[in-house]
Amino acid sequence: MALTDRSDAELLVQFRDPATKDKAYTALIKKYQERLYWHIRRMVVTHDDANDVLQNVFIRVWNGLENFREDAQVFTWLYRIATNECLTWLENQKKRASVSFSDVETGLSNKIQADKYFDPQKLEWKLQVAIQQLPEKQRVVFVLRYYDELPYAEMSQILGTSEGALKASYHHAVKKIEDYIKNH
Numbered sequence: 001m002a003l004t005d006r007s008d009a010e011l012l013v014q015f016r017d018p019a020t021k022d023k024a025y026t027a028l029i030k031k032y033q034e035r036l037y038w039h040i041r042r043m044v045v046t047h048d049d050a051n052d053v054l055q056n057v058f059i060r061v062w063n064g065l066e067n068f069r070e071d072a073q074v075f076t077w078l079y080r081i082a083t084n085e086c087l088t089w090l091e092n093q094k095k096r097a098s099v100s101f102s103d104v105e106t107g108l109s110n111k112i113q114a115d116k117y118f119d120p121q122k123l124e125w126k127l128q129v130a131i132q133q134l135p136e137k138q139r140v141v142f143v144l145r146y147y148d149e150l151p152y153a154e155m156s157q158i159l160g161t162s163e164g165a166l167k168a169s170y171h172h173a174v175k176k177i178e179d180y181i182k183n184h
Contacts, residue, residue, distance in 0.1 A: 008074040015065055025065065029058060032075065035148070036082050042143045043086035045132070053089050057082045072157055079150075080158045083140060090136065130180035138173035145170050 006014070006027065014024035036057060041050035060081050068077060131139055140159065144150045145166075152163040159166070 009070075012065070012068065012070065012074070025062060028065075028074070029061070032078055036078060039079065039082055039143065039148055040086055042131070042147055043083075043139070044089055045128075049089070053082075053085050056085050056089075060085065073154075076154055076157050079144070079148075079154075083144075083158055087136070087140070126181050126184060127177065129184075130177040133180055134173050134176060138169050138176070141166055141169040142173040142177070 008028070008031075011024045011028050011031075014020040015028070017024075033054070037050055037054055040053045040057070041047065044050050044053055057078070061078065064081075068074070072080075131142060134142060141155065144155050144158065145152075150158070152166050155161075155166050156163050
């Protein structure tokens with residue numbers, strides 16, 4: 001059996017063994033890196049920024065995996081780290097630019113529109129621009145629910161928010177996105 005085919009529990013056991021630590025870490029990363037990349041990419045927009053954030057996630061995983069308590073699924077823990085890294089990155093962008101968060105959001109929308117593949121007539125691009133117009137919390141909730149198809153219970157663990165609040169945020173996000181798409 002290939003290392004990447006092993007369960008998370010098996011990989012954790014192997015990670016804690018110095019003889020197999022590196023291979024187990026590599027297998028865990030390979031197992032989840034694509035899903036994490038796309039989660040991050042939807043938050044920070046560009047490929048280069050997503051790669052930078054993803055590298056930070058991998059560093060945090062390496063440093064924290066030894067002490068992972070297994071009170072949540074590995075996947076949930078990884079998404080929590082990735083989401084927090086995205087929020088930190090967005091906050092740092094805001095600080096670097098010394099502008100409001102809405103200016104950072106406008107900058108992200110401009111990055112989408114500057115993409116050589118951007119076609120404002122395509123619904124997928126309108127959706128991406130609409131998502132960037134959402135307040136930070138609604139954007140995170142929308143991405144986790146719409147793209148990653150996470151159940152509210154799992155989102156609640158990742159974000160430390162009640163399921164009811166998440167449902168309300170998602171509902172408001174969908175409404176704002178619908179309004180944006182209708183009007184643009």
